[in-house]
Amino acid sequence: MAQMHNNLSPAEGIWSLRRLPDMDEAQFSQWQTLLEHRTGITLSAERRSFLETNLGIRMREIGCSSYQAYYEKIVSGPDAIREWSTLVDRLTVQETRFFRDPDAFRLVSDYVLTRPREQLKKRPLEAWSVGCSTGEEPYTLAMVLNECMSQLALQPLFGVTGSDISKPVIEKARNGQFNPRKLLGMDEDMKARYFRPAERNTVEIVNSIRDRVCFTRLNVLDLDKAPMHGMNIIFCQNLLIYFRRWRRREIVKRLAERLAPGGLLVLGQGELTDWQPPGLQRVPSEHVLAWIKRQTDEE
Ligand SMILES: C[S@@+](CC[C@H](N)C(=O)[O-])C[C@H]1O[C@@H](n2cnc3c(N)ncnc32)[C@H](O)[C@@H]1O
Incomplete structure (x- = not known):
């Protein structure tokens, strides 16, 4: 200034x-x-x-x-x-935090833990956080996936992509350093496993997690230009809430195209009402708005 x-x-x-x-x-x-x-x-x-x-x-x-x-x-x-x-x-509203929606992350964990073991061994799991802000959501996804792999005694074969329209938030996310206040309420063991003290009284994400997360700038209105395909998990929370209903539906359809068969799409509670996205099956949950992509394109 x-x-x-x-x-x-x-x-x-x-x-x-x-x-x-x-x-x-x-x-x-x-x-x-x-x-x-x-x-x-x-x-x-x-x-x-x-x-x-x-x-x-x-x-x-x-x-x-x-x-x-x-x-x-x-x-x-x-x-x-x-x-x-x-x-x-x-x-843009950029508010976010680690484990913001604990029920949704529990659902991701259940989803991974119940997948066929052979599949998890053969092919890396790919997750995508759409509208990821400063990175807390994609890093949380990476921690959850890492916990699942370790529970299953498998190699941590997974990758997470975070995308957002804002360049400054993507830069902060890549940096991977956070004010310790951002970790308030997080499980102490998880904090100890995934963060270490860093410069200027910050904490940073450990390399084993950071190396599995990448960030890119992407406007969700330009999904046709996005290179993401065959995603196993797409997480899009607290973004569509600012959009008109017809646009939310359009974006959900585009995101569904980017899912692998059997893939999981998670939105924020109440972000899509009175509409069933074609080709997806609602996950029965009171607390999480999520769908699984059917194995074929039939509805
Ligand atoms: C409230 S934050 C949500 C962060 C995270 N998903 C969460 O739930 O904690 C909304 C994010 O969406 C991003 N955003 C807004 N419009 C967008 C667009 N058209 N394409 C991609 N990202 C957008 C904003 O920059 C902001 O970082």
Whole structure:
């Protein structure tokens, strides 16, 4: 921020401390449309102040004085792609934690432990965390898979991919270092097995887990470009909640195509209602919203 302000004239510097004007209805609608078109995220009228605050912070950083000028910069400015990449990180909710949905991870564990042993020995298990934020979810998946393999006395033959639209969160996830507060509530044995103290009072994921997890930037609206296929487990929680119903269904269909026959798809509770994805069979569970892909494409 300081660096940006160094390029401002004194008048602009004074301006940057002033309050931005309120966003009018037409401007709000323009930003809503842009965000939904590019990310799938719908912003309700109640979230207007969230949008104003976050746009305002970014506009001050770069010394931009009007929502309209900033909009034009984002859609057609010379640095539009890079600026959008910065902004999208500010407009997404990135809250996450290790073992966020314990029932869902228990289901993953049961699913793996009941798979034919020969299959687990022959072919690596592939899991994918879609909308992985700073990495807690894919690392948790890796820990769960590792626990299963060790319980079955098998080599840890598995890989986990985490994907997200935001570049900064992917960088943090790759870094694998966390504030110890993020581990609150986690089982002490698991903490001791999978984390070690690191620099600046952080803890880091041990290499045996880190080496099994990779991260990539991917917009869930561009699933047709994703190289993932034959996944055994797809975990997509707390992302579709921001999308319209029709779009949730579309994305679930696309994710189902990426599952291996017999693969498991897990969403967040309540993220898909009144609809049965074709080719998938609901896992009977009160607490977890999950399906198994049928062995053939028949419904
Ligand atoms: C609330 S976090 C969920 C993190 C994790 N799945 C969990 O449940 O703890 C939602 C994540 O979805 C990402 N996201 C939002 N829109 C996206 C899109 N169109 N494609 C991919 N990721 C997206 C955000 O950047 C954010 O990191």
